[in-house]
Amino acid sequence: MPVNIIADFFTRIFYSIFNVKRHVKLGFYGPPNGGKTTLANKICKDWTGEEIGSVSKVPHETREVQFKEKVDVKFENKKATFKIIDTPGIATKIDYEDFLHYGLNVKEAKKRAKEATRGVIEAIKWLDDMDAVIVVLDSSKNPYTQVNITIIGNLVARKIPVLIAANKIDLRGADIKKIEAAFPEYDVAGISARAGTNMEEFYESLFNLIKKKRGT
Amino acid sequence: MKNNKSVTLQFIPYAEIAYLTSFQRVKKLIDLAMENRVVLIQGRLAPEEEADLIQETMKYIGKSKSSRFKGIELATFMPQTKNLSMMQTIRENFAKSLLGERDVLTIIGPATVVREIKKDPTKIQLLLRK
Numbered sequence: 001m002p003v004n005i006i007a008d009f010f011t012r013i014f015y016s017i018f019n020v021k022r023h024v025k026l027g028f029y030g031p032p033n034g035g036k037t038t039l040a041n042k043i044c045k046d047w048t049g050e051e052i053g054s055v056s057k058v059p060h061e062t063r064e065v066q067f068k069e070k071v072d073v074k075f076e077n078k079k080a081t082f083k084i085i086d087t088p089g090i091a092t093k094i095d096y097e098d099f100l101h102y103g104l105n106v107k108e109a110k111k112r113a114k115e116a117t118r119g120v121i122e123a124i125k126w127l128d129d130m131d132a133v134i135v136v137l138d139s140s141k142n143p144y145t146q147v148n149i150t151i152i153g154n155l156v157a158r159k160i161p162v163l164i165a166a167n168k169i170d171l172r173g174a175d176i177k178k179i180e181a182a183f184p185e186y187d188v189a190g191i192s193a194r195a196g197t198n199m200e201e202f203y204e205s206l207f208n209l210i211k212k213k214r215g216t
Numbered sequence: 217m218k219n220n221k222s223v224t225l226q227f228i229p230y231a232e233i234a235y236l237t238s239f240q241r242v243k244k245l246i247d248l249a250m251e252n253r254v255v256l257i258q259g260r261l262a263p264e265e266e267a268d269l270i271q272e273t274m275k276y277i278g279k280s281k282s283s284r285f286k287g288i289e290l291a292t293f294m295p296q297t298k299n300l301s302m303m304q305t306i307r308e309n310f311a312k313s314l315l316g317e318r319d320v321l322t323i324i325g326p327a328t329v330v331r332e333i334k335k336d337p338t339k340i341q342l343l344l345r346k
Contacts, residue, residue, distance in 0.1 A: 091270075094286065121271050124271050146292065149292070157262070
C-alpha cells in the first residue's frame with residue numbers, strides 16, 4: 001500500500017511541524033456481553049466524569065459505534081489523550097427469539113435484532129480506523145471461539161496492536177490463565193470493569209500498548 | 217435437510233475454493249448456509265474474508281419474511297504444530313506457501329441447524345439443534 005505509506009508520512013510531518021497533539025484512537029472490540037461498554041465507561045468516568053453509553057444484561061445493548069473525544073489519561077508520570085471508540089459486539093448469528101427470554105416483546109426483539117446486525121457490520125467497518133484495540137473478553141467463558149479468533153486475526157492483519165482485557169474476574173468460574181493460554185502472544189490484563197478491580201495494572205498495560213500503536 | 221435428526225456434512229476440497237476470488241468464496245459459503253447445509257472445508261479463509269463472511273451473514277439475517285436464516289456457526293480447526301523441530305517447521309511453512317493451509321479444517325453451518333461449535337486445542341464438537 002504505497003499510497004497509505006505516503007499519506008501516513010505526510011500526516012506525521014504535518015503533526016510534527018504544527019505540534020498538533022494526536023489522539024490515540026482506542027477501539028473496544030469483542031463478542032457481545034464481554035463488558036466493552038462497562039470498561040469504556042469506567043475509563044471515561046475516571047478521566048472525564050462522564051460515561052460513554054448504557055449497559056444491560058440483554059445482549060447487543062450497544063448497537064451503534066459510540067465515541068468519547070479527548071479523554072486525557074494519566075498513569076504514574078505518563079500522559080496520553082485518547083479518542084475512546086466503543087463498538088457493538090461482534091457475532092456470527094443473531095436470533096430475535098433470544099431477546100424474548102429477557103422480557104422483550106416480539107416487536108422490540110425484532111427491532112433489536114435488526115439494529116444489532118447493522119451494529120456488527122459497522123463495528124467491522126471501523127476496524128481500519130483504530131490506532132490500538134482493547135479486546136474485551138468475559139474471563140468466565142470459553143475463549144476459543146471463532147469470533148475472538150476472527151477479531152484478533154483481523155487486527156493482526158491490519159497491524160493494529162492488541163491488549164486483551166480478561167474482564168469479569170470477580171465472577172465464579174473466571175479463568176484468566178485460560179485466556180492467556182488461548183492467546184499467548186498478547187498481553188492479558190485481568191480486570192473487573194464493573195468493580196474497578198486491577199485498573200492500575202490495566203492502565204500500565206494500556207500505556208505499554210500505545211507505545212506499539214500504528215504510525216509510531 | 218427435512219428434519220434435524222440427521223445432518224449431512226458437505227465436504228469442499230481445497231481445490232474447489234482455492235482459485236475463487238474472496239468475494240466468490242464468501243458468496244459460495246453464504247449460499248450453502250442459506251440452503252441449510254453444514255460445510256466442512258479443507259483450508260481456511262483469510263481473516264479479512266472471515267470478517268467479510270460475518271458482514272455478509274448479517275445482511276441476510278431477517279432479510280425476507282419467509283427466511284428463517286439467523287446467521288452461521290463457524291470454526292476453524294488447526295492441528296497442533298508447537299512441538300515441531302526447526303527443520304519440520306521450515307518444511308511446513310514451505311508446503312503452506314506452495315499449497316495453502318490444507319491441514320486446517322473449517323466448519324460452517326447455519327445457526328438454525330448448528331447450535332454451537334465447541335472447540336479447544338485438541339477437539340471440536342458440533343452441537344445441533346433438536
